Amino acid sequence: MFRRVAIIGGGAAGATLLSELLERPVAQPLHLDWYTGGGIPGRGVAYGTRSERHLLNVRAASMGMFASRPGGFLEYMQKLDPTIAGTDFLPRCWYGDYLEAETASALTRAKENGHDIRIVPHEVDAVVPENDGVTLFQSESTTRVEAAVLALGALTPRPLPGVDEAALSSGRYVTLPWQLLADAKSDTQPHNVLVIGLGLTAVDVIIELAAKWPNARFTAISRHGVLPEVHQSRAALPFEDSDELIESMRDAPDIRTWIHLLRDAITHTNDWRRVVDCLRPHTPTLWGLLPHNDRARFLRHARWAWERARHRLPPQVAKNIEALEKEGRLHRLRGHMHSVTPSDHGLQMTYLPKGEHAERTLDADLIVQSVGLETDVRRTQHVLLQQMMTNGHIRSDPFGLGIHATSDGRVIHNDHAWPRLFAIGSMLRGTLWESTAMPEIRQQARQLADQLLAG
Structure with missing residues (x-):
């Protein structure tokens, strides 16, 4: 049993693991150091939005914080509003409130049970794992723990290749859309906004800015020019032949066979x-x-289709996007961005339309990069991950999707897993693929809590 544990990361994954650990009956009190990074503990980037226009893309009934209580979020919301149904897609800010409430409740119980919880509202500068413990460096202090967990969430996006340094310094090219949306004020001036990407975050950007800027027009470009698929208004019954399908896929681990x-x-x-x-x-x-080659084939050819089908839009969000297109305020393009440079109108993007051979240009006064989750630790500017990569404490998974780790979250270095260093959430994409949404994170938290408290 590890009694002294550090959790590094203040988002939903870190909060869920902390709460799972505090839920368990233990023979001796725990000493938990939670490095939250300065944000609101529990919310992270994913649930830090305050806009009720940003909806969860999972129904309320499936968003409980604990694997043992998957309906916990619905129960919380129905106490506030009994008319809410389990099939509803609710605002993410409400879910952030729920995470905060559950975390606060867990911390209160921890004090009552004699646990020692230290919340550190700062980043960790360096981590040195060893076989008998882990040392953490934060500012001028050093802390030794029995085990540490990297619960870092998605990384800060890097500008796409081809974006001119002058375009970045102008402030008109945005790589942090959530900060933009939080700071945006109501404005009736005309705006010409270009969004690179057409996934869920891109949709949130368009929906929010369209409401705050009623005279703005939007152009969204992606490789295929298609929006995510849409959830049905009502939850469907489970697929009746799922057991047979899963068994057939297990028997033939080949991407072409799976697609068939x-x-x-x-x-x-x-x-x-x-x-x-x-x-x-x-x-x-x-x-x-x-196999490795089939994973690579999936990532090259089928990933975009899978993500579009897997990460779907709530029906009401899809209707809002459809309305913007019908009004002529949103136009979608298929193509590949080549460069972004300053222009007389603000910024100019050069792109190659899909199926064509000649480049075209688009002018915009604001360009928002929104191309999906960033989890590549090979080129990140994240101070802690840079230190751990440089010192060989961690390494990237083969496809640059996160940290190389075992399926139970133990971090791998030199072909061996550290016995006391773990990861949870987005950093496990390369190992688990499905590792970023709450239903998966809460299951990881449950299993990891079992490991940490075993023995």
Whole structure:
């Protein structure tokens, strides 16, 4: 049993693990150091938004913080509003309130049970793992713990290749969309906004700025020019042949075979979403069975289609986007961005339309980069991860999706797993693939708490 544990990261993953540890009956009090990084503990970037226009893309009934109580969020919300249904897609800021409340409750119980919890509202500068413990360096202080967990969430996005330094310094090219949305004020001036990307975050950017800037017009560009798929208004019944499908995929870990099996299953159901959703609890295991070359093939050719089908829009958000397109305020393009440079109108993007050979240009007074989760530790500016990579304490997974680790979260270095250094959440994408949403994070937290308290 590890009694002295450090959790590094103040978002939902860190809060969930902390709460899981404090839920368990233990023979001796725990000493937990939680390095929250200065934000509001528990909310992180994902649930830090204060806008009720930003909705969860998972129904309320499935968003509980604890694996043992998956309906906890719904219960919390129904105490505030009994009319809320489990099938509703609720604002992410409400979910942030829930995480804060659950974390505060766990900390209160911790004091009552004699646990020693130290919340450090700063970043960790360096971590040195060893076989018998982990040393943490923060400012001028040094702390020795029995085990440490990296719960860092997604990394700060880097500007895309081809973005001119002058464009970045102008402030008109935005790589941190959530900060932009938090700071944006109501404005009736006309704006010409270009969004690079068409995933869930890009949709949130467009929805929020369209409401705050009623005279703004938006152009969104991505490789395929398509929006995420849309959830059905009502929850569907589970796919009846899911056991047979999963077993067939386990028996033949080959991406081409899997695509054939999925297409066949979809032809035998009235809603393809049922097939995609039945895979979700099994995705980490299936990903682990897939050979390296097939993972690479999936990432090159099928990833965009999977992410579009897997990470879907709430129906009301899809309607808002459709309305913006019908009004002529939103235009979608298919293509690849080549460069962004300053211009007389603000910024100019040069891009190659899909299927064409000649470049085109677009002018905008604001460009927002929104191309998905950043988890590549090889080129990150994150101080702690840079230190750990430089010193060989961690390494990237083979595809640059996160930290190389075992399926149970133990961090790997030199082909061996550290016995006392773990990771949870987004940094495990390369190992588990499905590792960024609360239903997966809470299961990881439960299993990791079991490991930390075993013995």
